[in-house]
Amino acid sequence: MATALDAQQILDIYSPFVKESACTFETEVPSASEFQARILKNLLVRPWLVCTLDDAIICYVYASGHRERAAYQWCCESSVYTKSDFQGMGIGRELYKVLFQILKKQGYRNIYAGITLPNDASIKLHEKCGFIHFATYENIGYKLGEWKNVGWWKLSVNHYDRKPSPPLAFGEMQHTQFEELFKTAAAHISKKLVY
Numbered sequence: 001m002a003t004a005l006d007a008q009q010i011l012d013i014y015s016p017f018v019k020e021s022a023c024t025f026e027t028e029v030p031s032a033s034e035f036q037a038r039i040l041k042n043l044l045v046r047p048w049l050v051c052t053l054d055d056a057i058i059c060y061v062y063a064s065g066h067r068e069r070a071a072y073q074w075c076c077e078s079s080v081y082t083k084s085d086f087q088g089m090g091i092g093r094e095l096y097k098v099l100f101q102i103l104k105k106q107g108y109r110n111i112y113a114g115i116t117l118p119n120d121a122s123i124k125l126h127e128k129c130g131f132i133h134f135a136t137y138e139n140i141g142y143k144l145g146e147w148k149n150v151g152w153w154k155l156s157v158n159h160y161d162r163k164p165s166p167p168l169a170f171g172e173m174q175h176t177q178f179e180e181l182f183k184t185a186a187a188h189i190s191k192k193l194v195y
Contacts, residue, residue, distance in 0.1 A: 001043075001047070001048070001049060001050075001175060002039055002043065002048040002049060002050045002060060002062070003039075004039060004040050006039065007032050007033075007035045007036035007039055009050075009056065010035065010039070010050065010057060010060050010081075011029070011030070011032055011035045013057065013058075013059075013060065013083050014029075014035075015029045016084070017081060021116075022143045022144055022146075023116055023119065023122070025116070025143060025148075027143060042062060042063075042064065043170060043171060044171040045065070045169055045171065046076060047062065047063060047170050048060065048061075048062035048063075049061050049062065049098060051091055051094075051095055051185075051189060053086075057083075058082065058085075058086045058091065059080070059081070059083065059086060059091045059092055059095055060080075060081055061078065061079065061080045061092065061095040061096055061099045062078070062079055063077065063078050063079075063099060063103055063108075063111070064077050065077070066110075066112055073166055074108055074109040074110065074158075074164060074167060075108065075109065075110040075112065076108050076110075076111055076112070077111070077112045077113065077114065078096065078099060078100075078111050078112070078113055079113075080092040080095065080125070086193075088121065089192045090188075090189075090192050091192060091193075092125060093125055093128060094185045094188045094192075095185060095189075096125075096129050097129075097181075097185060098178070098182065098185045100129070101178075101181055102178060102181070103157060104157040105168070105173075105177075106167045106168045106169075106170060106173070107158065107164065107165060107166070107167040107168055109157065109158045109159075109160060109164070110154055110155070110156055110157075111131075111154070111155045111156075111157060112152060112153065112154055112155075113126050113152070113153045113154075113155075114150050114151070114152055115150065115151045115153065116141070116148050116149070116150050117148070117149045117150065123153075126153045126155075127153070129155065130155050131153035131154060131155045132153060132155075133151055133152070133153050134152055134153070134154050135151070135152045136149055136150070136151045136152070137149065137150045137152070
């Protein structure tokens with residue numbers, strides 16, 4: 001689980017994506033204190049997970065809100081960022097598996113991923129996780145001197161029952177119930193990190 005103390009290391013992974021790519025539409029690198037506040041606010045509602053190697057964060061995933069209106073409350077968006085030295089090793093996928101199991105337990109129905117196009121690596125990752133492409137927003141954002149398209153992918157994680165309860169707030173859940181998920185992911189990631 002991410003903590004406020006992880007903010008600077010997470011920001012170190014995120015910053016190059018802000019400055020050098022259109023993976024995120026954020027154009028200014030936030031301060032460490034602003035990022036810390038984001039993490040803490042997010043953890044009240046939805047999970048934010050990190051993968052560490054020798055006490056250094058090498059990958060993180062989190063879920064954020066999709067839209068603000070009440071009828072959207074069963075939907076969220078997922079994000080994954082991996083340190084450049086560890087991209088393509090399947091670490092993000094293993095963290096995603098844990099994230100999606102937690103979101104399922106919380107009672108979410110749909111998880112969305114918005115991917116700035118082109119991005120074959122991200123598309124491949126999300127489709128391996130079961131996401132299905134359903135829309136492309138053309139010329140929706142302008143960054144790095146170009147208009148960008150964003151493709152949208154969806155993963156359904158729960159049934160669409162007629163009287164759904166609101167999703168459980170992550171901050172109110174017993175996190176010990178996820179220990180086995182963390183152990184399994186750690187074992188799988190350890191195998192990927194053996195050179």
